[in-house]
Amino acid sequence: MKLADKHEKILQASIKVFARKGFYNARISEIAQEADVADGTIYLYFNNKYDILITIFEEEIGKIIARVKQELAPIEDPAEKLYKFALMHLYLVEENQDLAEIIQVELRQNSKFIKEYRNKKFAEYLNIISQIVRQGQDMGVFRKDVMPGIFKRAFFGALDEMSRFWVLASKKKYPVTIAARQISDFFLQGISSQGTMPT
Numbered sequence: 001m002k003l004a005d006k007h008e009k010i011l012q013a014s015i016k017v018f019a020r021k022g023f024y025n026a027r028i029s030e031i032a033q034e035a036d037v038a039d040g041t042i043y044l045y046f047n048n049k050y051d052i053l054i055t056i057f058e059e060e061i062g063k064i065i066a067r068v069k070q071e072l073a074p075i076e077d078p079a080e081k082l083y084k085f086a087l088m089h090l091y092l093v094e095e096n097q098d099l100a101e102i103i104q105v106e107l108r109q110n111s112k113f114i115k116e117y118r119n120k121k122f123a124e125y126l127n128i129i130s131q132i133v134r135q136g137q138d139m140g141v142f143r144k145d146v147m148p149g150i151f152k153r154a155f156f157g158a159l160d161e162m163s164r165f166w167v168l169a170s171k172k173k174y175p176v177t178i179a180a181r182q183i184s185d186f187f188l189q190g191i192s193s194q195g196t197m198p199t
Contacts, residue, residue: 007045010035011059014052019098023053023106053106060099061121064092068128078136079188085129086159087180093163094176104160104167126152133191142191151191158183 013035017026028049032039046052068088075081093100129152136142162179 006037006041010037010042010045011052011056015056015098015102018053018106019101023049056102058121061125065121065125072128078132078139078141081132082188083180083184085132086184087177089159090162090176090180093166100163100167104164126156129155141193143193146191155187
């Protein structure tokens with residue numbers, strides 16, 4: 001097995017174990033067992049459990065950023081782009097429930113991550129939203145007084161809360177398409193240069 005393949009195998013095993021056991025309760029030996037490697041093999045690739053957690057976040061967010069940018073690239077309408085971003089974000093939560101649980105629950109309980117980690121990948125993800133807003137402003141369809149930096153955090157916050165609700169709830173109440181459409185519409189109506197968006 002190639003080194004890159006083993007690296008990825010360990011990461012995917014860690015996602016399953018962290019989601020099932022929780023980061024603090026998970027043991028390296030359990031990750032090794034899930035990945036079907038010797039315990040010592042883990043330390044050839046990672047310094048410790050925290051190093052695995054950070055790598056999961058950076059690499060998986062990197063994949064998501066690439067996928068979202070690829071899907072948004074052919075869309076010219078910034079309003080449709082914003083809806084597509086919301087739709088993809090919520091679909092990715094649904095498709096990757098173990099990863100979503102780690103991001104929504106485990107990372108936020110980790111004080112070291114919150115205090116020490118400088119999250120460039122997350123900033124890059126949020127900047128996709130602000131770029132859409134700037135594009136809409138340049139085209140005259142979004143209000144010029146809207147601050148992209150504030151908007152991106154508010155918009156992501158709404159999507160993030162819906163994601164958290166789905167991760168923690170025993171049963172999802174709202175279809176992804178409806179949730180994405182309503183959340184994007186709420187915000188689009190607020191930033192439209194016309195005051196309201198057409199239905």
